[in-house]
Amino acid sequence: MTTVAPDILSTEELVVTRGDAVAWLRLNRPKALNALSPSLMTALTDAALALDADPEVRVMVVIGSERAFAAGADIKEMAEATPVDMLTRDTIALWDRLRRVRKPLVAAVSGFCLGGGCELAMACDLLVAADNAVFGQPEINLGVIPGAGGTQRLTRAVGKALAMDMILTGRQINAREALAHGLVSRVWPIEVFEDEVAELARAIAAKAPMALRMATESVDKAFETSLAEGLDAERQRFYGLFATEDQKEGMKAFVEKRPARFVGR
Amino acid sequence: MSEAAILPAPTAPYTTLAVSVDEAVACITLCRPDKMNAFDDAMKADLLAALKAVERDPAVRAVVLTGAGRAFCSGQDLQMDPDKANDLPVGRMLREKYHPIFEKLRSMPKPVIAAVQGVAAGMGVSLALACDMRVMASETYMTVAFIRIGLIPDCGATWTLTRLIGPGRAFELAATGDRLSAEKALAWGAVNEVVPSGQVLEAAMQRARVLAAGPTRALGLLKKALDNAIEADFPTQLLFESHMQQTAARTADFAEGVRAFGEKRPPQFTGA
Numbered sequence: 001m002t003t004v005a006p007d008i009l010s011t012e013e014l015v016v017t018r019g020d021a022v023a024w025l026r027l028n029r030p031k032a033l034n035a036l037s038p039s040l041m042t043a044l045t046d047a048a049l050a051l052d053a054d055p056e057v058r059v060m061v062v063i064g065s066e067r068a069f070a071a072g073a074d075i076k077e078m079a080e081a082t083p084v085d086m087l088t089r090d091t092i093a094l095w096d097r098l099r100r101v102r103k104p105l106v107a108a109v110s111g112f113c114l115g116g117g118c119e120l121a122m123a124c125d126l127l128v129a130a131d132n133a134v135f136g137q138p139e140i141n142l143g144v145i146p147g148a149g150g151t152q153r154l155t156r157a158v159g160k161a162l163a164m165d166m167i168l169t170g171r172q173i174n175a176r177e178a179l180a181h182g183l184v185s186r187v188w189p190i191e192v193f194e195d196e197v198a199e200l201a202r203a204i205a206a207k208a209p210m211a212l213r214m215a216t217e218s219v220d221k222a223f224e225t226s227l228a229e230g231l232d233a234e235r236q237r238f239y240g241l242f243a244t245e246d247q248k249e250g251m252k253a254f255v256e257k258r259p260a261r262f263v264g265r
Numbered sequence: 266m267s268e269a270a271i272l273p274a275p276t277a278p279y280t281t282l283a284v285s286v287d288e289a290v291a292c293i294t295l296c297r298p299d300k301m302n303a304f305d306d307a308m309k310a311d312l313l314a315a316l317k318a319v320e321r322d323p324a325v326r327a328v329v330l331t332g333a334g335r336a337f338c339s340g341q342d343l344q345m346d347p348d349k350a351n352d353l354p355v356g357r358m359l360r361e362k363y364h365p366i367f368e369k370l371r372s373m374p375k376p377v378i379a380a381v382q383g384v385a386a387g388m389g390v391s392l393a394l395a396c397d398m399r400v401m402a403s404e405t406y407m408t409v410a411f412i413r414i415g416l417i418p419d420c421g422a423t424w425t426l427t428r429l430i431g432p433g434r435a436f437e438l439a440a441t442g443d444r445l446s447a448e449k450a451l452a453w454g455a456v457n458e459v460v461p462s463g464q465v466l467e468a469a470m471q472r473a474r475v476l477a478a479g480p481t482r483a484l485g486l487l488k489k490a491l492d493n494a495i496e497a498d499f500p501t502q503l504l505f506e507s508h509m510q511q512t513a514a515r516t517a518d519f520a521e522g523v524r525a526f527g528e529k530r531p532p533q534f535t536g537a
Contacts, residue, residue: 188508189489189505189508189509189512191486191508191509191511191512192508192511192512195511196508
């Protein structure tokens with residue numbers, strides 16, 4: 001993994017590093033198993049939006065510690081809250097800012113990925129896991145339900161049966177089950193996890209940035225439109241990409257049997 | 266001196282185990298000799314806590330598991346009212362109390378050797394089989410006795426037996442509950458070494474000392490790779506090996522191994 005000194009975007013709870021066009025956003029509240037406090041979510045979304053605007057960065061990786069990606073929210077802060085308190089704080093609104101990030105966001109999950117942590121991972125474009133990862137939406141045990149997209153994104157990812165099972169019982173699933181049910185795309189041994197994530201991120205970072213953006217937008221459309229509209233949206237983006245230098249370079253390099261060098265235009 | 270006086274006594278904070286660490290080897294002794302080291306709730310909690318402690322302790326680089334007295338371990342303590350036997354929540358007890366112990370034995374990245382100095386019965390067999398290697402006393406035996414009370418092997422014994430000795434022999438032992446002698450256990454591959462009674466602990470400790478002087482992290486990776494091999498297909502295992510090997514290649518012990526090889530001297534591994 002190539003990293004440099006912690007970035008100016010870092011806070012006490014979030015360590016940001018960059019290298020090779022990849023930015024790493026490392027959740028860093030070890031004592032709280034990276035519970036997603038409002039300040040951590042603010043730092044994370046601030047950093048993600050700033051990096052999204054930085055042309056040097058092509059891919060972002062959200063990662064936790066070996067022990068925990070993120071084990072939910074700060075329960076103590078919420079325990080005595082009224083609906084008015086919750087609505088006034090509206091910390092979940094912070095999450096909407098993540099949806100404005102256009103560059104690929106990779107959630108790299110090792111250890112506990114529960115509640116808000118699982119919702120954060122699912123809010124990313126790509127979800128990969130270490131073999132020690134554990135996923136769950138245990139909110140039901142606290143007398144509530146997932147509130148930051150869990151009921152929606154988990155259902156879209158794994159289907160109704162497993163989503164209901166996990167959300168109604170609080171049952172947790174391991175990395176292997178998560179892979180089998182399509183919640184994550186790849187699982188690596190924890191020993192080599194960060195290396196493999198770095199390689200994956202570098203591989204994506206080497207692709208044409210405009211194509212990456214059109215691709216993530218098109219895939220996301222699949223969840224929000226009819227098939228006909230989605231196919232239209234896809235086709236428009238496909239044709240549109242022929243206006244980019246990177247399309248010319250990509251196809252030329254293919255014909256010349258050499259690696260393409262994409263410039264992001 | 267009576268025989269009881271020379272038996273190891275439980276060491277705090279445990280009430281059912283004696284744990285000692287010597288030359289980077291932790292020895293965990295089950296200490297309920299009057300109950301043939303049968304597991305009660307305290308021993309389940311103690312053993313899980315002890316395994317976690319030796320896993321965390323960087324001074325420990327190998328583990329020996331043995332029993333005090335005549336038995337290695339006679340399994341679950343069966344004292345109960347027969348009229349209530351059918352109400353026993355066995356499944357839940359296994360999942361909640363026993364499985365964490367057995368999963369810890371497999372996931373611990375340090376070698377664990379069972380010193381089977383006396384009889385292993387029922388879950389006691391499961392316990393010995395869940396370790397990485399076994400040294401057994403020539404005069405003793407194992408019995409997968411579950412079927413004799415109308416149960417089937419648990420705590421992974423159906424899994425470990427099948428893999429260690431094959432399905433045909435596993436069925437024979439589990440379906441009859443017959444005694445498996447040390448001699449046959451060795452011939453079948455259920456144990457690694459048989460020595461005269463009284464020398465088991467020392468033989469196991471000797472093996473553990475050799476392993477404890479080895480490249481500990483590589484041994485942990487080896488353990489994980491072998492466990493993975495049991496279930497993986499060949500291409501998957503090749504990939505898995507490459508991941509474990511990449512990790513091993515980053516250890517200080519690998520650098521020392523290469524250096525010692527070049528200098529034609531024995532390596533001095535530190536476990537780092």
